[in-house]
Amino acid sequence: MKTKITYLLSPQTIFSRFPIASRILTTILEREKRFDVQYPSGLALITYAKGMKKLKEEYYPILDSLDTSYGAYARMWCGERFPIFYSFTGIYDKEILEAIPTEIVFFTAYTVLDFRLVKVMLEDNRKVLMGGTSCMVYKPYQIRDFLVQMGTDKDLVDKNLVIVNGYADLTTDLYSIFEKWEDTEITENKLSTIWDCYEDSFLEHLSIYKSMFFAGLGGILSTGCWWKKCKFCTWLYLPTVNFTEGVPTDKIVNHFKILSEKYQSMDVDFCDNYMMDTSYNRELFKKLSDEGFRIKVFTGVLSSKNEKYLNFINETKIHKICLGLEGSNDFSLNYLNKGYGKKEIDEMVEAYKKHLNRSTRTSFMTIVDVPVGAETKPEAISQIRQHYDYLLNMKEDLDREGFATVFALHPLRHLPGTNLIDGEFIKHATPEQMNSDTLIGLFGMYEYLSEKLGIDLSAIRNAQCLNDPIVRYLKNGEIMNSDMHYVDREVLKKIGHM
Numbered sequence: 364m365k366t367k368i369t370y371l372l373s374p375q376t377i378f379s380r381f382p383i384a385s386r387i388l389t390t391i392l393e394r395e396k397r398f399d400v401q402y403p404s405g406l407a408l409i410t411y412a413k414g415m416k417k418l419k420e421e422y423y424p425i426l427d428s429l430d431t432s433y434g435a436y437a438r439m440w441c442g443e444r445f446p447i448f449y450s451f452t453g454i455y456d457k458e459i460l461e462a463i464p465t466e467i468v469f470f471t472a473y474t475v476l477d478f479r480l481v482k483v484m485l486e487d488n489r490k491v492l493m494g495g496t497s498c499m500v501y502k503p504y505q506i507r508d509f510l511v512q513m514g515t516d517k518d519l520v521d522k523n524l525v526i527v528n529g530y531a532d533l534t535t536d537l538y539s540i541f542e543k544w545e546d547t548e549i550t551e552n553k554l555s556t557i558w559d560c561y562e563d564s565f566l567e568h569l570s571i572y573k574s575m576f577f578a579g580l581g582g583i584l585s586t587g588c589w590w591k592k593c594k595f596c597t598w599l600y601l602p603t604v605n606f607t608e609g610v611p612t613d614k615i616v617n618h619f620k621i622l623s624e625k626y627q628s629m630d631v632d633f634c635d636n637y638m639m640d641t642s643y644n645r646e647l648f649k650k651l652s653d654e655g656f657r658i659k660v661f662t663g664v665l666s667s668k669n670e671k672y673l674n675f676i677n678e679t680k681i682h683k684i685c686l687g688l689e690g691s692n693d694f695s696l697n698y699l700n701k702g703y704g705k706k707e708i709d710e711m712v713e714a715y716k717k718h719l720n721r722s723t724r725t726s727f728m729t730i731v732d733v734p735v736g737a738e739t740k741p742e743a744i745s746q747i748r749q750h751y752d753y754l755l756n757m758k759e760d761l762d763r764e765g766f767a768t769v770f771a772l773h774p775l776r777h778l779p780g781t782n783l784i785d786g787e788f789i790k791h792a793t794p795e796q797m798n799s800d801t802l803i804g805l806f807g808m809y810e811y812l813s814e815k816l817g818i819d820l821s822a823i824r825n826a827q828c829l830n831d832p833i834v835r836y837l838k839n840g841e842i843m844n845s846d847m848h849y850v851d852r853e854v855l856k857k858i859g860h861m
């Protein structure tokens with residue numbers, strides 16, 4: 364008799380375009396005849412659509428009526444991220460459980476936030492076999508510890524959870540892992556087989572998906588970062604893996620041609636940390652561009668201020684480059700350990716103006732509320748304002764030059780295992796500091812939304828171990844609250860295209 368399981372993908376992956384893990388696992392599970400698999404993939408779409416409806420009908424009017432910079436920032440932040448935040452409050456837990464028809468659930472966790480859903484499933488007496496990127500960032504004992512810290516019964520965590528670490532490919536025997544029912548590290552791989560994975564449980568809902576999202580095809584050529592030093596980053600724990608070793612570029616082009624027909628999309632979003640200028644990548648991207656694909660890649664300041672690298676972008680006709688700029692103040696960038704300062708950012712902008720094709724889209728991510736090295740509060744406020752003015756000038760400069768530049772502002776967040784909290788400039792929040800006037804970063808945003816929109820944060824507060832509330836300090840020990848209490852509202856709106 365077949366074993367009935369449900370394959371549940373993190374609700375967070377809903378806007379990750381067509382996620383790669385989903386494609387690989389759906390293909391493996393479809394080939395494994397000992398499983399009878401249910402895919403509640405419509406669930407992510409339904410919860411997402413409900414969250415957006417609530418946002419548009421009830422919450423946007425409130426946020427629009429707020430005449431503050433924080434209000435404008437919250438309005439910007441509450442785009443497609445809002446439904447994820449909203450699910451994280453536990454609002455859809457009952458609905459999610461009702462949509463899972465089996466006792467056994469195979470779950471792909473995308474970030475640490477997904478561990479809360481594991482708690483919800485365990486407490487409903489489900490047996491969870493969990494894999495995904497987060498299981499490579501954190502060790503099984505750490506994940507079990509998070510779950511217990513959130514209040515999950517230790518017995519359930521010990522008996523009903525299996526954590527799988529490593530990359531699955533078409534040769535991975537998921538049934539054996541399930542039968543053993545113990546934490547497993549996948550050590551033997553034939554990674555080239557991922558290019559033979561074309562199935563996806565989301566395909567069943569393709570027309571709904573396409574009506575809600577920009578439907579890019581997720582792609583990955585390698586993992587691992589050459590820098591591995593940024594203080595806030597968890598990706599530096601990922602193993603270095605090359606998914607293209609021994610794979611002819613024509614096979615990868617063919618993979619995306621098949622996907623483009625099935626998924627009706629000519630956009631390929633490569634999520635490698637840094638797209639390197641290698642002869643392999645040059646050959647692959649030229650072929651993909653010649654086939655009409657629009658390619659998006661991530662890069663960095665240090666690479667992309669280099670003329671040779673920009674020629675690689677131009678010659679391969681890469682459609683869009685994205686990079687995490689994070690800040691523009693030398694102290695802040697140094698604090699984050701980014702390996703560059705304002706001078707290098709200026710050089711990058713000049714290099715774009717000199718060498719980069721105007722048809723290339725540019726997208727920059729920056730972090731809100733990073734530490735500033737000022738001695739006093741007035742000095743800190745002035746530095747914060749200078750930073751946002753700098754971003755606006757940069758955007759206007761590039762746009763005048765003919766680029767279509769987009770900035771995304773992300774709240775600073777402290778993830779477990781990183782060393783962002785140094786006890787001097789960033790500290791853990793105390794219970795008295797849990798309000799949006801004092802907190803910075805993501806928890807500041809959560810508190811702001813709760814205060815203005817009346818959203819119940821108890822589930823998020825119970826899962827604080829996954830995402831620490833933090834407070835920023837100046838050199839003189841004074842608390843320096845969020846940038847959003849000081850930045851000019853009009854500057855902010857122009858940076859964020861509002």
Ligand code: SF4
Binds near residue numbers: 590591593596663
């Ligand atoms: S943020 Fe980017 S550059 Fe920094 S360590 Fe992480 S992946 Fe590497």
